[in-house]
Amino acid sequence: MYLFAVIPFYSHAWSVTLFNGLNFSECHEQVKFHLGVMDLDLALLNEKPTVITDKSNKDENLFINHGKHSNILSLMFMRMNVASNTKSSISQTESVRKYLMFVKERFRSTDKSLVGILMTELMTMKFDGSCSMQNYIIEMTCILARLWTLGMKVDDTFLVQFILNPLPLEYGQF
Structure with missing residues (x-):
């Protein structure tokens, strides 16, 4: 049934x-x-x-x-x-x-241009302290999720680098 x-x-x-x-x-x-x-x-x-x-x-x-x-x-x-x-x-x-x-x-074709915009945003995004570290990481992963829906696969290790590289020196222990 x-x-x-x-x-x-x-x-x-x-x-x-x-x-x-x-x-x-x-x-x-x-x-x-x-x-x-x-x-x-x-x-x-x-x-x-x-x-x-x-x-x-x-x-x-x-x-x-x-x-x-x-x-x-x-x-x-x-x-x-x-x-x-x-x-x-x-x-x-x-x-x-x-x-x-x-x-x-x-x-x-608009998807292709959106991929470029999102990749630029992901690579130039910096943590400036105006939001919490958690929100910064969530925002980065949201951009990554949008890239995945557009067919752009970004390896997790690259995502970690995108998140950690622009951090100020006080986050050096990460």
Whole structure:
């Protein structure tokens, strides 16, 4: 016996980071996860389903109908998670795969520039005593986490060096 928890569609939509044109990788990952949880990722995983014909059996009909349903709801879900000022620059399409490919091609390059900005911020960040040591380290690890979501892997030993090198002399014992 299976027990399913019914979670409203809109509650999934509100738990995904709003796509603003600068955070494609992060949003793409979250959208794929939520569509998978809601069992709506069929349209993303498969090419456009074939047309129902007289020769289609019951299973083929169910698969095709589920694919169409998945496509419609996936498009709605993705469009709900795009900032208003960004929506106008995304072409309207009836295929969730085409929609996602367009967004990926159009906004993926912004991820590359964001990696550069975050790496510069990570390398130039200095502990100036205006916040606690804990907050300084948390801020550094948050930058690192954002880099990871953008596909930039930074080894932990480098992170330790990024944290320790800019510390004032009074923290020399570290």
